Amino acid sequence: MTETIRVLIVEDEPLTAEAHAAYVARLEGFTVVGSAATGRAMLAAVQAEQPDLVLLDFTLPDAHGLQLVRALRTAGSAVDVIAVTAAHDARGVKNAIALGIVQYLVKPFSYRTFAERLTTYREFRRGFEDRRSLSQADIDQRLGSLRSSVPSELAKGIARETLEAVQAVLMASAAGVSATEVADATGTSRVTARRYLEHLITAGQADKDVRHSGPGRPEYEYRWLR
Known part of the structure; x- marks a missing residue:
């Protein structure tokens, strides 16, 4: 039986958090287990709820998202993180990748883009189910599954x-x-x-x-x- 991916939403804007929760609810194989509006609340929620995936805004009142990911890794947490943020400076993106963030969504984005990123993440996770070891081809396929199959450029004529x-x-x-x-x-x-x-x-x-x-x-x- 395929697992349901448990999602924690970390976002300090209430309406945006609600929108992301509504987006997740529309996707097969995902369920929202909690939300947090601060870094401190996020770290507590990860410990209490044990989510599979964190949708993380980088700009929070008490901490930057990258600091929080470092804190999670230092504490031994292997929870997957998708950045959902307006921050897109090159250094920040590079650091996010180095910390193992599995997807990066730059605000604003459409539901289509959101759904595509989470769907590719879901397929990435499923590629590890019931597997004790992976061949080189398997590893290449798993890494490739995280790449977007939908162009990130806006539709023609849309600036x-x-x-x-x-x-x-x-x-x-x-x-x-x-x-x-x-x-x-x-x-x-x-x-x-x-x-x-x-x-x-x-x-x-x-x-x-x-x-x-x-x-x-x-x-x-x-x-x-x-």
């Missing part, structure tokens, strides 16, 4: 800077915003704003509904999926 601006507008609005309002807030045209909003819907990060604001042609409003 990261503009995408991040549109995401920020959606995340800041609890009531939902129209394409016109997003265009005004980001300094883009309505057509461009709508294209980015539809891209976020396809990526599983937003949804839309009809806004009824009186007579005339109805308008769509877009909401961030929290």
Whole structure:
């Protein structure tokens, strides 16, 4: 029987933590066993819950993620860690790799990217089940399974800077915003704003509904999926 991977979410932004938990819940073979908003809470949760995988934000109120991974390794913990962070400086990424972090997700990202990274991780773990030893070919295959099969580049015509601006507008609005309002807030045209909003819907990060604001042609409003 295939094991269920127990996940600890470490994130100090409550809405982001909820979003990551919702993402995990949509994936087969994973279950969330806890969450932590500080480094101290994370270390305690790892000891108490014994998770298989930690989704770790590097920027926490009381510690940097790399410090926490070092503390885990010093304490003898072999728990797997996936970095889920906006930090992407070259030195930090190199240090993360040196500490054995198995995947690195740079915020913001789509549900598709999140799902792909966790799916490849799941297949990586399954490659060790019921095996006492591995051949060179087996080892090469296990390491290769961690590499993304989906290009990390954004879709054609989607610029990261503009995408991040549109995401920020959606995340800041609890009531939902129209394409016109997003265009005004980001300094883009309505057509461009709508294209980015539809891209976020396809990526599983937003949804839309009809806004009824009186007579005339109805308008769509877009909401961030929290």
